Amino acid sequence: MLVVRVPAEPSRHRVAVWRELRRIGALALGQGTWAVPDVPVFADGLARVVELVERGAGELVTLNAAGRGERDGARLTALFTEARQEEWSEFIADCGKFDAEIDKEINKGKLTVAELEEEEQSLERLRRWHRDLKVRDVFGAPAAGEADQLLTACVARLEDYTERVFRAAHGLAGEEGG
Numbered sequence: 001m002l003v004v005r006v007p008a009e010p011s012r013h014r015v016a017v018w019r020e021l022r023r024i025g026a027l028a029l030g031q032g033t034w035a036v037p038d039v040p041v042f043a044d045g046l047a048r049v050v051e052l053v054e055r056g057a058g059e060l061v062t063l064n065a066a067g068r069g070e071r072d073g074a075r076l077t078a079l080f081t082e083a084r085q086e087e088w089s090e091f092i093a094d095c096g097k098f099d100a101e102i103d104k105e106i107n108k109g110k111l112t113v114a115e116l117e118e119e120e121q122s123l124e125r126l127r128r129w130h131r132d133l134k135v136r137d138v139f140g141a142p143a144a145g146e147a148d149q150l151l152t153a154c155v156a157r158l159e160d161y162t163e164r165v166f167r168a169a170h171g172l173a174g175e176e177g178g
Helices: 011-024 040-055 070-108 113-136 144-169
Strands: 002-005 027-030 033-035 059-062
Touching (some): 002 011, 002 040, 011 040, 040 059, 040 113, 070 144, 113 144
Antiparallel strands (some): 002 033, 002 059, 027 033
16 A cells, blocks of 8 residues: 655646556555555556655655455455456457557558558557556456457457558559468
């Protein structure tokens, strides 16, 4: 558990701490109170939080916390998993948007190298996001498996689109191979 206090002004320090806590997947429990599972994958992020709090002339108290009973620990695990589930759901929606974008470009016949580069950047963003979510999903949210499958499907869609762009760029519109 983290109890964080950072002066209100300048606000950039409070915002930086808040953003870092959100980035590492900390669970907001209340005003300035956050929870993070005590596992090594969070160590670097927590070190950055400490640095940002100090930079902002704030205070941070880190506590090892255990619930008063099994129910408390189970509730924190459930809350943490729910937060990851929400993130996975957002990721899944973005995979759908990626797929729809590829469909749109194919249907419009927009098979250009510039568009391909844009789609490659979009896929790379999805890969980074997936990697980050995978690391902080320490309890295994239910949607993680679907997200894995959709990312694989996005990779295959980009490979198909790449082949179409290659054929268009080389005047091989109806030919196979290349």
